[in-house]
Amino acid sequence: MPHTPGARPPKPRRSLRRRAALTAAVAALLIGAAAPQPSPTARGIGDRLFPDLGNPGFDIAAYDISFVYHGNDKPLDAVTVIEAEAATDLDSFNLDFTHGTVGSVEVNGLQADFATAKEDLVVTPRVALPRGGRFTVTVRHTSDPRGSGDGGWVRTGDGLVMANQADAGHRVFPGSDHPSDKARFTFHVTAPKDLTVVANGLPTGRRARGAVTSWSYRTGHPMATELAQVSIGRSAVLTRTGPHGLPLRDVVPAADRQQLQKWTARTPGHLAWMEKKVGRYPFENYGVLIADASTGFELETQTLSLFERGLFTNAAFPAWYVDAVMVHELAHQWFGNSVSPRTWSDLWLNEGHATWYEALYAQEKSGKPLVDRMRLAYEQSDTWRADGGPPAAIKAPVPGKKISIFRPVVYDGSALVLYALRQKIGAPAFDRLERAWVAGHRDATATTADFVALASKVSGQDLKPFLHAWLYEAKTPPMPGHPTWKTAKKPE
Template sequence: MPLTPRRPRSRRLRAVLLAAAAASVVAAALPAPVPLGIGDPLFPHLGNPGYDVLAYDIGLTYPGVNTKPMEAVTTIDAVATDDLEHINLDFARGTVHGVDVNGQAAQFASADEDLVITPQDPVHTGESLRITVRHTSDPNAARDGGWVRTTDGLVMANQADAAHRVFPCNDHPSDKAYFTFHVSAPADVTVVANGLPIGRERRGGRIVSSYHSSHPMATELAQVSIGHSAVLHREGPHGLPIRDVVPAADQAKLEPWLKKTPDQIAWMERRVGRYPFETYGVLIAGADTGFELETQTLTLFERSLFVRPQFPEWYVDSIMVHELTHHWFGDSVSPRAWSDVWLNEGHATWYEALYAEEFGKQPMERRMRNAYALSDSWRAAGGPPAAPRAAGPGQKIGIFRPIVYDGSALVLYALREEIGTRAFERLERRWVRDHRDSTATTADFSALASRIAGRDLSGFFKAWLYGEKTPPMPGHADWHSRTPVHAPPAPRH
């Protein structure tokens, strides 16, 4: 008997098979997930449109050594600002195990350094979002920033665009949010993070340490320190709690530096107003990063800064003040775009130089005259202060050139010469007061300066912030530009 084709056993089965075939054709026709960005001039693929993050809750499980990936859970509370069929997060250097959106499992795929999530139901403008990502956080992939291995553990260095190498996020300073960290570690390991402790729970041979920031924070300022550290407590102005995190063996050696912090905070408060956060502290790490970093409420410093004899005391003091200043300029008032970074670094360098003048006998005018002499060459190499050139491939911190440090402090010096010391000091106080816990732009600074000066300063700022050549210095017609003879200093951040 000849064989005949088998037919589907029922009309229902035939319909299921046809639907499956159609679905496979549709799936094949769907476009591949694509990375997005908010169009930042320096990092065009950083950040994501369509939602506003309100809070991050990040859980990390540290295995006891800093060479193994950590299991992690990141929960993001956000609100949709547009209708979304897909939700993009910045995330790289980790493995994603699963994603939920509002309690329902969601599909996900990677596209370059984005995690592209497809929820079961489209999200509409104004709707609340809770995104939970189960993933790994890998300290072995820190070549572009993120986790930094120390001699006894880990710290974070996320500036400028490396937080998404640690946890999924909207990795741009324009989208600040509240942070909570829960870190499980062996009982002999010390964990400290941004903000204040909110819990410490023993689970067998491990302890879960929890911290919460009570002010919104940019992702680049997140910090978790994991290691065999001593935590030292002292009191700052107005009863401000200060906690320093240092290698336990170096506690006595570092104390002469650490005890200076309360007076440094008081010095800054006399110039720009009250310290803007709930706590402060110095985190000294056994790592060679090449920079110091103003992570919010817990500033990261290299151990070598404090123990190398070639660094004079006034220099180390002024670098400590540089990073402290960022808590007003950069942390509390964050840049709306990375091209506004001159507002961070110019101000931090300005107060660093003022402190060095007052306590180290290093004249501000001499430093600014030297900066003026080099300013044209800095602009040629890296662009003007408010329009810096993008960093080259593989140089994530390449935007931190001399033009955004002394070159930008020079702009502030010119502004003080232009409008007078009293108006300049009012501007500084108003700037950090009006934009506290928020973001601001170069245009905002120019507009506020014009209001306080009582005249239009847009021409002044256009020339000083965007010109290829450095304008004449008000009140110093004898200052001239020249070719640099020294290598630029290492970035402070």
């Protein structure tokens, strides 16, 4: 209650219960009794679509991950070493990790306490970490390829590959499983000597020891966890040179080498075409990884795009379509890999651009008119927005189906946004924008707001109202230059 001026406040009286509690507390301090520790809690960075992923309080600079492969029906033995920097004082911190058993955790060489909370590994170091300090975390764990239907390890006919998009990297190794926290990666993989191991980046060593061989790879650029790739199998590695001497290596099932070589040989031409559109390829090497697996998708894992074998062997897929899909995944190396989304709501910047260059390639190389594809997309756009949300504000994943954020609205629905933008500002300004975007944000992350701001700067127009309508509104705006285009009504 408020104090009354002029009145003397009553003298407080301490109850016997309160006095007894204080006495017990003092006694506990005197004898060194430990205070009860709070329960471990899962924490994330609060992404609108995946709020529990990512880890607040620190930034990861590098991963060094070792795997020992024992076969598809057994967990891999693994050690993940993380180099990080504390963004604030840390008494404890979280790593994203599930689908494996943790044996021990060390922080700066000292054993640390750890516990699990949902899909997090909560680590309490022996010595608190100061803000701005660099620290090393070593986690000894297993990585289980069994029951991996939610992504992560994918079992193939002769081994394993990774498919971590969007949120499955932490089903393979502990870390910060969000594209906003990119880091450099080193992989060491030990497997039976009759198998071949390939991973992101360039090889740094190979050593045979009796019945096994150990392989090492390192990335030359930072990478998001969703883009990590390790392939273990009976594979043939085909090498060649791309534009300006770029090292190329394609990984295919050894038994299909001859059959698939006509497709892998197309990669240098794809690279040359993309470089004419947006500038120099951003990484140290490139290639395609063709796996004997049925995933239902292809995936732009960094420097080594993952494809299903069936895409190339099923006669139902016309050649022009396969060619364009290969360009789609290649385009992601610029859009999504080198320039990564700051949040998952920025996904349209990845998939919209990859779809755009896929469609543009099909027009230029196979005579499939871009305008026809965009007109069909316009007709469906309102339905896609109703089902999945507008391109830059897609709906949250369906419970139990986290990959469901990859809806039509982020593919052709988002390419349609780019088409509208080109119609608005003209092809020359649009081409300058694309080059400026990938050059200005190379090896970094960027947002939708960054793209809108750059588009306005390059074009000399305030595009914020125009692009807000195309990116965030429930109904598709009128298409510049095509006043007769109409959206179809959603079936009842």
